[in-house]
Amino acid sequence: MRALVFGRAISKSLLTLHLFTQNDILTTIIPTTLFAVVAAPLCSPYRWLHVVWWIWLHLLHFNVANQVIDPAEDGRNKASRPIPAGYINLRDAVYLRWCLVPICLVSSAFYSIQVLSASLAITVLTLWYNEFKAHSHHWFSKNLMTGLGYACFQAGATLIAGRDMSRLEPNALLAVLLSIAMFATTLQAQDFKDQEGDRSIGRRTLPIAHPSPARVSMFIGLPMWSICLTQVWGMDAFCSVAFIFYSGLVGLRFMVCKTTQADRLSCKLYSLWFSVAHLLPGYWRYFHEARMHIS
Numbered sequence: 001m002r003a004l005v006f007g008r009a010i011s012k013s014l015l016t017l018h019l020f021t022q023n024d025i026l027t028t029i030i031p032t033t034l035f036a037v038v039a040a041p042l043c044s045p046y047r048w049l050h051v052v053w054w055i056w057l058h059l060l061h062f063n064v065a066n067q068v069i070d071p072a073e074d075g076r077n078k079a080s081r082p083i084p085a086g087y088i089n090l091r092d093a094v095y096l097r098w099c100l101v102p103i104c105l106v107s108s109a110f111y112s113i114q115v116l117s118a119s120l121a122i123t124v125l126t127l128w129y130n131e132f133k134a135h136s137h138h139w140f141s142k143n144l145m146t147g148l149g150y151a152c153f154q155a156g157a158t159l160i161a162g163r164d165m166s167r168l169e170p171n172a173l174l175a176v177l178l179s180i181a182m183f184a185t186t187l188q189a190q191d192f193k194d195q196e197g198d199r200s201i202g203r204r205t206l207p208i209a210h211p212s213p214a215r216v217s218m219f220i221g222l223p224m225w226s227i228c229l230t231q232v233w234g235m236d237a238f239c240s241v242a243f244i245f246y247s248g249l250v251g252l253r254f255m256v257c258k259t260t261q262a263d264r265l266s267c268k269l270y271s272l273w274f275s276v277a278h279l280l281p282g283y284w285r286y287f288h289e290a291r292m293h294i295s
Helices: 002-039 047-067 071-077 090-109 113-130 139-161 170-190 192-200 211-232 237-256 260-294
Strands: none
Touching: 002 047, 002 139, 002 170, 002 260, 047 090, 047 113, 047 139, 090 113, 113 139, 139 170, 170 192, 170 211, 170 260, 192 260, 211 237, 211 260, 237 260
């Protein structure tokens, strides 16, 4: 009987941890893992498990910190999250939030000082974004902070994936810098679907502050970034046209499909574009770098 009760408690705890991060699997875990694997590049097959674990652990840290700030908002806008759904109470969630800080830092220190630095940067940005409410002051600060945080995720994961965990190769560093700019300027793709909840708490995201320009920015920004990336990573004509055409369709959808349900689907299509964009350093390595070594 005790074993059964213990087993149920463990199952509930694991489910609760999963619920804290399940909505970010497509937007963070998969794209960042793909990015690290191709940008490093991956030095051995087993290392990707370390990459996924490190990304998930730090994502859990950020999400718990974010969700304990205003559970009432989640109750209105995202009732399936663990706290409003009753899987964990606020006091225990706050306790978990601060316990995750040393867990993330210590686990990162086992890899290298550089990975620890990425973890420490995520910890500071998480504190700034949530407790100091950088996300609610202005849409620009929200996008900038999120872009920097995402870059720290990518840098740490790429270091873990590579042969030398103490440095990023030049092409990996270029990929991280491009990703910061790309994510910070297209992050509003994730804000369209949350406008009702954001508006109810006074949060001024770009779609709320400037609705029409925000949608135009997606229509123009996605194809422009696609053109830039195809040039940087030397894609052939067929792949370039396909990638740019898809980005144009996604951008057009943000322009013409404006319901909450439509914005949810548009965000998923954007996440697919974002994931493919993160694979492009691998395209360069396979089709260009490998040939240079052969020649």
